[in-house]
Amino acid sequence: MTDIQDPAGVERELRSMIAGAARLDPEWVGGLPADTELFGPQIALTSLAGVTLLGAIDARFGVDVAALDLSLDSLQSIATLAGFVATHLRSA
Numbered sequence: 001m002t003d004i005q006d007p008a009g010v011e012r013e014l015r016s017m018i019a020g021a022a023r024l025d026p027e028w029v030g031g032l033p034a035d036t037e038l039f040g041p042q043i044a045l046t047s048l049a050g051v052t053l054l055g056a057i058d059a060r061f062g063v064d065v066a067a068l069d070l071s072l073d074s075l076q077s078i079a080t081l082a083g084f085v086a087t088h089l090r091s092a
Helices: 007-022 026-030 047-061 078-088
Strands: none
Touching: 007 026, 007 047, 007 078
């Protein structure tokens, strides 16, 4: 398990969750630039995969992205999601 106080570790774990939700190779997702768009051509997250990802984030980190970010701007890229989750972490 990742130390939730370590932003880089949180990002690594989120990349793994993104890979699982989008059914992509975790090593490939791990190597993408942080500004890679989640719904862009590389990751191509679908709305269903997005819901799966949000549920996994809530279960793992206790951060309900959909409730805290009504416009879902945090889902722009890997970096925006990682920053949002790191900012809203509570003890898991």
